[in-house]
Amino acid sequence: MSRRIEFTAQGGPEVLSLVSRPVPEPGEGEVRVRNHAIGLNFIDTYQRSGLYPVASLPSGLGSEGAGVVEAVGPGVTTFQPGDRVAYGTGPLGAYAEHHVLPVAHLVRLPDGIGFEQAAAIMLKGLTVQYLFRQTHVLQAGDTVLFHAAAGGVGLLACQWARALGVRLIGTAGGPDKVARALAAGAWAGIDYDREDVVARVHALTEGRKCPVVYDGVGAATWATSLDCVAPRGLLVSFGNASGPVTGVNLGILAQKGSLYVTRPTLGTYASTPERLQAMADELFGLVQQGAITVEIGQRFALADAAEAHRALAGRGTVGSTVLLP
Known part of the structure; x- marks a missing residue:
């Protein structure tokens, strides 16, 4: 048995x-x-x-x-x-x-x-692989935003970004989790319980925002993520930890700067x-x-x-x- x-x-x-x-x-x-x-x-x-x-x-x-x-x-x-x-x-x-x-x-x-x-x-690491190496091929010197950077996927993403020479801005809830993301290799950390994520991203990037934002949280961070993507940049929505994103108005992508959005899955890449x-x-x-x-x-x-x-x-x-x- x-x-x-x-x-x-x-x-x-x-x-x-x-x-x-x-x-x-x-x-x-x-x-x-x-x-x-x-x-x-x-x-x-x-x-x-x-x-x-x-x-x-x-x-x-x-x-x-x-x-x-x-x-x-x-x-x-x-x-x-x-x-x-x-x-x-x-x-x-x-x-x-x-x-x-x-x-x-x-x-x-x-x-x-x-x-x-x-x-x-396996699942978390392969997810980071397709996010960083296939969905958008990151290059040394890129600055990206990654939500939930102290979670299982996030901590692997921080380390992989450091190995690639990518400046990863990681969000997390509370100072302890922010510290964990930084220790894993995040270039900067944002405590979303205490800080304005959009304002911090603008400050860290000197107003340029990020060419790629990785959002595995979903509904709770969707609007914030859009405001952190640089014009003609890419929002990668790859998870629903806070619930699914619904009722998306495509016109918002135009208003925010001709943005791209993708909803990838591991199965498609592997x-x-x-x-x-x-x-x-x-x-x-x-x-x-x-x-x-x-x-x-x-x-x-x-x-x-x-x-x-x-x-x-x-x-x-x-x-x-x-x-x-």
Whole structure:
């Protein structure tokens, strides 16, 4: 038998239950991974709550983990039992001791990267990779704004920006979190609980504002983000931590300076096994070089997934969080 987290109705953390099921068998083109560590991400709370509907109920949860290939299905030739692997792009069901997934979602895990490290950074690190290296290719000397810079994605973004020579202005709630962003590599920090973000961005950029603003917060920061984008600049809206952005008036983009807006997803950028592995290789390379340090702020047992969700939603976490089966 294999333990996993399931939910039969969408709602709050209380809908998550630990159940035992037969160990799943991989089908055509699939592998079974025995998880050693599982990643926790905000998107998990969206899928649990119903903001992002799931295909059917009951459903598993989670799309990120790392472990060892235990079995392969027919037609799988690129991986074999015993291989160390990681994944961050689904399908749902990673909150489990065993996870069966299509081979196209797996990447090889270098010996120098631990299972907890990989589970903590796959989704977040690949997100930063496409934001900084594909959605807009950042260059040394660029000045960008990144909201929630002390979160799991944000702390990786601060480090990656420093490695690229990019001046990242990070927002965070409270002096402690601002200090964390600065320690991770942010060029400047803004405490959005106490400071006017737009005014500070104007001051820091001498009125030029930022050619790119990265907003994973959503509804609460949308208007602020628009006011921080330089004319003909780009607003990258990549998350909904405070709720989805709705009712967008395209005329605002003209009024603010002929702005561009994109709503990217990791799946679009990591759309083939080759692209996914190349993105992961760049991420793992930065970790191995010491340019990125993986901070795991919290560890929860798999059975305590609901408690982990409450901590995440309540802004009670720092860095990355992993579940241990």
